[in-house]
Amino acid sequence: MSSSSSVSAHLRIVSASDAEPITIPTVGVVVVMFWIMATGNVCCKTVCSHCASDPLDPVACDRPERAIYRRWRHGYAHKRMSPKSANDAPPEPGAVFAPLIKRIVASLGRRCHVPRDAHLLLAVSGGADSVAMLRALHAIAQRRAWSLQLTVAHVHHHIRPGATGEQDADADAALVADLAREFGLPFVRADLDPNTNNGQNVEAWARRERYRALSTLARHVGSHYVVTAHHADDQLETLLMRMLRGASVKGLAGIAWRRRLAGGDGQRACILVRPMLCVDRADVCKYLSDLGQTWRHDHTNTDPTRWRARLRRDVLPVLHDLRPGAGARAVALADHLCHVASWLESQVCDAVKQEVTQTGDAIVIPRAAARKLPRAVVAGVLRHALLQAGAGADDVGQSTLEPIMRAVSDRRGGTRSFDIAHGITIELTAQHVRIFPSQIPPAQKPLL
Secondary structure (H helix, E strand, C coil): CCHHHHHHCEEEEECCCCCCEEEEEHHHHHHHHHHHHHHHHCCCCCCCCCCCCCCCCCCCCCCCCCHHHHHHHHHHHHHCCCCCCCCCCCCCCCHHHCHHHHHHHHHHHHCCCCCCCCEEEEECCCCHHHHHHHHHHHHHCCCCCCCCEEEEEEEECCCCCHHHHHHHHHHHHHHHHHHHHHCCCCEEEEECCHHHCCCCCHHHHHHHHHHHHHHHHHHHHCCCEEECCCCHHHHHHHHHHHHHHCCCHHHHCCCCCEEEECCCCCCCCEEEECHHHHCCHHHHHHHHHHHCCCCCCCHHHHCCCCHHHHHHHHHHHHHHHHCCCHHHHHHHHHHHHHHHHHHHHHHHHHHHHHHCEEECCEEEEEHHHHHHCCHHHHHHHHHHHHHHCCCCHHHCCHHHHHHHHHHHHCCCCCCEEEECHHHCEEEECCCEEEEECCCCCHHHCCCC
């Protein structure tokens, strides 16, 4: 090779510090320039500006290229992207770039583990939270990184008092149906019958029947995922309420990002996901205001006779004023306690296998063995045994278990008894803790 061709194959750079020439092969310069273009100037953000997904996240994006240039290729592919069909209209200009959408999409893949091409049943009440969820997921549904199929669902509870309350609820349902029609999405509706509530707390009945109805609707439309619009402020309210009730570690884990939603009647269970736990109420209202989107107001949510409404009106504004981002911190705390609860549950399961036995009708726990266990594990073992004996989840709270645990750990002899709900009895002797299931027929048990 000639001297001139040898020189042309290199680039000479002079260092500012020592003025020593640095020789870099031209191919090296090309590689460096490509690196800068791929990871810096072209698409340096971890969230793609086109589809609001992370190009390096295999859950959120299907780009097959290597990580060194995947961001560049991902962004280039989106420039040529078009809607899949005439019914899949593109989102409104600029909507996909909203920070709220980016956070929801990141949570959808990383925290809720929703796969690409999933069919989602969106539980939309007509309030600000669920309307924002609908708008956000519709904005990214037909992006190639997701290709989601959406179905809008509404549950009419028929429990608002008076004719005005029923008219308001009908208007909520009409708004949701109109939004589904506007976006070209399927719409399904379930109507609950309040006459089926046999004296249970109305809110508890409505919550249980709502999720049952959503599970049924999901099976009807062929969806495996039900999406609700719980956000960070809902998590903060839930933690405060459970703390005031004296909940255990499991209760303080709060609202889960993802959990199984029982199908009933032997049907396959759906997965309930809550991708909006990463945003708070202020984010939701700002997003809808920027879009000019209206929503409905449920006046029962501002009823000060209800715990959650009172906390929302009188307590949360003070907390946000004292500590901005209180909702996000509540979500982080709940995530941490969820891990703690999982570890504790594993310890309880081990203790149950080793120590709990069935003798006749009684569930028996050796008292000496219970004394050696950590207090939180003893509470878990007692809770497990009481649930097995027929107690309800509301019957085995910390206030119920506390006096029993104190009795187990002391050194007193003799026989002591503790009456639990529905006729369940705990008998404590010097050697054993015996739990006797209810002898009351189910039809005669008092209603919760």
